[in-house]
Each structure stands twice: as C-alpha cells, then as structure tokens.
Amino acid sequence: xxxxxxxxxxxxxxxxxxxxxxxxxxxxxxxxxxxxxxxxxxxxxxxxxxxxxxxxxxxxxxxxxxxxxxxxxxxxxxxxxxxxxxxxxxxxxxxxxxxxxxxxxxxxxxxxxxxxxxxxxxxxxxxxxxxxxxxxxxxxxxxxxxxxxxxxxxxxxxxxxxxxxxxxxxxxxxxxxxxxxxxxxxxxxxxxxxxxxxxxxxxxxxxxxxxxxxxxxxxxxxxxxxxxxxxxxxxxxxxxxxxxxxxxxxxxxxxxxxxxxxxxxxxxxxxxxxxxxxxxxxxxxxxxxxxxxxxxxxxxxxxxxxxxxxxxxxxxxxxxxxxxxxxxxxxxxxxxxxxxxxxxxxxxxxxxxxxxxxxxxxxxxxxxxxxxxxxxxxxxxxxxxxxxxxxxxxxxxxxxxxxxxxxxxxxxxxxxxxx
Amino acid sequence: xxxxxxxxxxxxxxxxxxxxxxxxxxxxxxxxxxxxxxxxxxxxxxxxxxxxxxxxxxxxxxxxxxxxxxxxxxxxxxxxxxxx
Numbered sequence: 001x002x003x004x005x006x007x008x009x010x011x012x013x014x015x016x017x018x019x020x021x022x023x024x025x026x027x028x029x030x031x032x033x034x035x036x037x038x039x040x041x042x043x044x045x046x047x048x049x050x051x052x053x054x055x056x057x058x059x060x061x062x063x064x065x066x067x068x069x070x071x072x073x074x075x076x077x078x079x080x081x082x083x084x085x086x087x088x089x090x091x092x093x094x095x096x097x098x099x100x101x102x103x104x105x106x107x108x109x110x111x112x113x114x115x116x117x118x119x120x121x122x123x124x125x126x127x128x129x130x131x132x133x134x135x136x137x138x139x140x141x142x143x144x145x146x147x148x149x150x151x152x153x154x155x156x157x158x159x160x161x162x163x164x165x166x167x168x169x170x171x172x173x174x175x176x177x178x179x180x181x182x183x184x185x186x187x188x189x190x191x192x193x194x195x196x197x198x199x200x201x202x203x204x205x206x207x208x209x210x211x212x213x214x215x216x217x218x219x220x221x222x223x224x225x226x227x228x229x230x231x232x233x234x235x236x237x238x239x240x241x242x243x244x245x246x247x248x249x250x251x252x253x254x255x256x257x258x259x260x261x262x263x264x265x266x267x268x269x270x271x272x273x274x275x276x277x278x279x280x281x282x283x284x285x286x287x288x289x290x291x292x293x294x295x296x297x298x299x300x301x302x303x304x305x306x307x308x309x310x311x312x313x314x315x316x317x318x319x320x321x322x323x324x325x326x327x328x329x330x331x332x333x334x335x336x337x338x339x340x341x342x343x344x345x346x347x348x349x350x351x352x353x354x355x356x357x358x359x360x361x362x363x364x365x366x367x368x369x370x371x372x373x374x375x376x377x378x379x380x381x382x383x384x385x386x387x388x389x390x391x392x393x394x395x396x397x398x399x400x401x402x403x404x405x406x407x408x409x410x411x412x413x414x415x416x417x418x419x
Numbered sequence: 420x421x422x423x424x425x426x427x428x429x430x431x432x433x434x435x436x437x438x439x440x441x442x443x444x445x446x447x448x449x450x451x452x453x454x455x456x457x458x459x460x461x462x463x464x465x466x467x468x469x470x471x472x473x474x475x476x477x478x479x480x481x482x483x484x485x486x487x488x489x490x491x492x493x494x495x496x497x498x499x500x501x502x503x
Contacts, residue, residue, distance in 0.1 A: 004477075007477040007479055007480065008475075008477045008479075009477070009478060009479060011462075011478040011479075012475065012477055012478055014462065014466065015466040015467075015470065017470065027475065158458065165459070169459070175457050175459065176455075176457055177457050177458055192455065379478075379479050380478060380479075383482060384478075384479040384482045385482065
C-alpha cells in the first residue's frame, strides 16, 4: 500500500478488522503515517487566528508560520459572524443570560430568547412552527430520526449531506437514493415504495457543487406519488429568493415544502440548526427528536446573535445584493481563466481539478503560500475524478481581494492545469 | 481462486445484506443498484467481500465499476497479486 498511499482514502478504513475496538485497523496506522498522506492531511484542521472575515490570519500547517490570507473557504457568506450589531446582540445576551442554557429544552433550557427566535424563523419560512437545535447536523439527524420509523422510506438525492443519511440510518427507515437532480430516477425510486410512508429529501443548494435543486420537476414527481418533502436550505437561506427565504422562495414553491430545514452556522454566522413545519408535527418532534430533547438548548448569546443576523439580513437586500455582485464578478473571472466550475449556480463555486490528488495538494500548497486560504476537497467527499477547490463567496470580499485571488488562481491552478 | 468463486462471494454478501434477494437469482451482468442496493449497502457488500477475500482495493479504483462482473474482475486482480 505504501507505494500508492494517496490512492487510498478515509473511505478505505471505515470497517475495522482489529479484534480490539480501541485499536484502529492494522493498515490505517501505516497509511496515516505515510509521508505523502501526512503532507495531504496538513491542510485539514488548520487554525484560524482571527474571525472568519474575508481577510483573516491562519497558523499555516504547511510551514508553521502565521499567514495573513484572503479567506475563500469559510461559510461566512454574508459576513454576519462578525457584524457589529450581531456581536453587540450576543454580548448583551451573554451579560443577561450567561454562556449556556444549562438545561434541555423541555426542562429548564428554554429561554424567552429561544421562543422568540423560533417564532421569527417560522414566520420567516412561512411555516407554523419551528424547532431550534444546537447544531445543524443535529437538526437534520433529529428531524429525520423523529419523523420516520422502521418500515418507512427515506428517498434522498444522492448528493444529500451526511446528516440526512445519518438521520435515515438512525430512524431505521429504508433508504433509497435517486440520481442527482434526476426526476425520472426519483420516479423509479418512488415506484418501489408505493403504499408506504415516504419522505423525499433534497437540498436547496448542493454544498460541494453549488447547483440548485430542480425544484419544480422534483416536486411534480413527489406530488404525483403523494410523498412528503424535506428541503435542506443550509446553503441558501438568507441568500436566495426575493426576501432571502431560500431556494423554495426563489422558485415560488415554499408553501409546497413539507419541512424546511436551515442552519445557523453559514449565512447566519453562528452555530445551530432549525426545522420549520406545521405546528402539529413540530409538537410531535419535541417528543421524539433526540438531538433536540436530549441535548442542552442552544447557547443564549448564539441565539441572540443569530436572531440579530436574521434582522440585519432581511431588513433590506443590501447584503445579498453585495453577495450576488461578488459571485458574478468572481465567476466571470474564473470562467475567463477557462476553469471547470461544474454546474454552479450559487455562491458555492467549485474549481474542478480532476483525478490527480497530487496536483490538488500541490496547488493547495502554492495557493496558501501566496496568501489565499482556499481548501482542497478530496475523495471521498467528492468523486475521485473531480477533486476540487471550493470557493465560498462572501459579500465582504472587496474588488481588490477578488482580483488578488484571481491572479493567484490563474498563476497556480489555471497555468498548473495547462502544464 | 477463480472468477466464479469471487462472484459467489459477492453474491452471497449481496443476499446477506438484503431481506428479499436470493443469491442464486443474482445476475453478475447487473449492478447492485438493480437489486435495490443503496450506496451504503454497496459499501457494506464491498467491504465484507474484500474482508472475506483478504484484499484491500482502494475505493477510488471502484468508481467506474458498472456491474457485479466488473467488480469481480477488479477483486480478482488483487487476489492474484496478493492484496494491495
């Protein structure tokens, strides 16, 4: 294995043959210690030394130095994680409520803040009620696990996030995957579960490709089979739609969505998740969604900050207008460099490199050395033949930062791919 | 080991992973997807089969495999060279 260590990935060590549960697979240790693998792994878990603004500082793992960088990796799409009003709201809540909720929501963890924010989110998403979760992953896991049981079917787009799959696994429902954004494949899957309770899950913006769900076509099939729908708007809330309510609003179909899920960690700039739906099912979920009722309620300063973020992002369209202006500018610049951006239609813009892991990490090293924080995305997170970099565009980017980034991308990636 | 024996191992693990499939009725020219396997089922079948065959094929080499027969060819390649 040593001679082609980079051919292997974390996907190859999932099943552990070691007789001792506390010992990893026998070949995992030699793989992870291989110099080529170590070199690739250096890019992951690098430390940020300041807020995830468009310009930040990292403790670079590639050479151990502190490096000022243009940040094109953080999900801080609207710059709200460090917006002055958001920070002030969080500080005020910290003074009033303290750091943690000190209890599960059903006992002592529900504060007036949680109730007010859930009410505002439900109203924002045009649903009757909302559950707030301490993590986005927990929200998806908890909603799916709370909604489905053994004998039910969860039908997912094959590019759905791991949290939706994990929720399905925990629910014991049978899972079927349809080809990405393909209504005929969805139809074939729904044929297999006729007569059963079925939930169809898809995302507003797919996180590794930046393309949108083909919602009108997908919904038509769901309606034909009377299947319930679940949209994950983690990467689209506050950005898409005339009022920033997401991709469902963008298509004018938000009232047709059975469940609307969102995170507080991306455009909101905090951490957490929320699930909006009809009031009766939300009341039911409170009894059966473990990441909600068996977890401490979200931290009050985070809730207050995210609630202010909702207000700032929706009082007018300034932030999302700035975002889309930056998306258009960067995308044009990247297309002028003849780079493969896949089918991106959003602020998530992949730069697809191809199958070479060596090139991916060589480019990643050069890019960071030049002062651009743009992380590589390797197999198995993406297919082995489309390893990539993934740009998260922010409304905070200045023209100068984007021009500098484009120059670095041209010098390292565009020229490197032609070499 | 023959290719037929490798196919039998795969078929056995597909059947073991599903409530309603009989190993004898599995056609190697079809994909696991044709038998209702989702991507998690496929990981399970591939992993248990590789464990039984005492081989380790990188997942990145399995992305272009379209059916059970092609999977058996890839497994056999590693069986014959004595693992990865």
